Amino acid sequence: MPKVEIESGMNIAPDISNPRLTRKVTGVDQNGETQEIAVIEERPLTIFLNRQEIVTAMTIGDYPEYLALGFLRNQRMLSEADEILGVDYDEELETVVVRTAIETNYEEKLTKKTRTSGCAVGTVFGDIMEGLDAVKLPQITVQTSWLYELSKKINTTPSLYLEAGAVHATVLCQGDKPLVYMEDVGRHNAVDKISGWMLSQGQDANDKILYTTGRLTSEMVIKTALMGIPVLVSRSGFTAWGVELANQVGLTLIGRMKGKRFTCLSGSDRLIWDHQEGEEG
């Protein structure tokens, strides 16, 4: 796996100069005039766990190893106990294989699932919900000044979104510092890449904040909670079930974070109001 490089103060920042991630396409604009615009690449990546093919994800294609690791971890197909022997990416075959010391019983589980609850499409929801009851997130405080600072830094970082649009971002943060800034055509891929990075770096989740451009749905709340991250921030809105689950697991949930405004629908008693009105945000 590639060693982490420090870039623009972050451990990982968007790599807008990577020619594999965007493509120039010619079309016409509203006046019928020829226009060349950058569009985002989207390619299939098939993830294997040992000999078992698990899924083909549509992704921009950076950090396939982190995506595979994070996906399998977030789907509970890899447990903390699993010893990972290697993660092998084959660019030509568009596959990534995660090898573990002991093969999991996932193949058996998969066959059972097909019969009992259907697994053709969508997420293996039962399995994801399974771990949630046991989750007790640390009750860390969050300074409101961090939120404004993070929002500003994230929105002004040169990104694939600003370059070509059609991607979601997820940023792993600590205090007022963005650490790892991932983008992808799938908003869940961006989170999974963060999860894979944390797993491979042995990062502690307890003092982290997760920022996403996506909506605060039940799936996003569950994923963040299972990753052990106690704070989730978004510029987008909420679903009712997302709010319910956040309150249940003690996740601080902040949405509609735009300019000087935000809404906190879970954990507002853990906010520290150190941002003065009139300050630049």
Place this chain on the structure above:
Amino acid sequence: MPKVEIESGMNIAPDISNPRLTRKVTGVDQNGETQEIAVIEERPLTIFLNRQEIVTAMTIGDYPEYLALGFLRNQRMLSEADEILGVDYDEELETVVVRTAIETNYEEKLTKKTRTSGCAVGTVFGDIMEGLDAVKLPQITVQTSWLYELSKKINTTPSLYLEAGAVHATVLCQGDKPLVYMEDVGRHNAVDKISGWMLSQGQDANDKILYTTGRLTSEMVIKTALMGIPVLVSRSGFTAWGVELANQVGLTLIGRMKGKRFTCLSGSDRLIWDHQEGEEG
């Protein structure tokens, strides 16, 4: 299935007064002041095809019958040849069962898939791509004045998005008229509900335009093409593969439709430039 009612000039418009679709939640705003906001509901709906459980989708919960029908059709689990005997929704159990005259071989196929290509998560991509080679979309012309008119009508229609945020919309249109305006927490659900409506009403796809608030990814292009709709319009951006596939199947693809601006990356030779500059858009 409920009979279609004409409302605000559309066959189906967003029902913002439906108390099942949004909920008031109390939180705090950026100044620490108590704030009550409307958030969108998100509930599980488990779709059965005859005796086979297929998937649990997260949905706002309106039009479960259309969602189930459209989902199964768009996933190629229902073919045009299948005679549908009934669609039974059980609100309490949060299930919907689609019954066909002859049980499909989907159960067998599902078991096979598990062994050969893994079906745990994500879409059954192979199956979806399968039908695409045979698709020949009708080469209909599109007046640019329609695009501005549709965009204006859709954006000014009272909607769950304006009410509570966190939903995507998909609107089935004909010429400059929006016919069916669906919203959902899942952008694919909104398309599937349109598909289910078309199927149950025996609607012809050849003269229709599909408008979506979501991005123009490969999945969205494939889905539109397989539904037989020749024009796809979005306020969001493109992926490179989405553009490639649109050109391949002859789908007119218009994105970044905002105010007076848009970008056409496939089928621009079928546009008729009847919108005069300076006209109100």
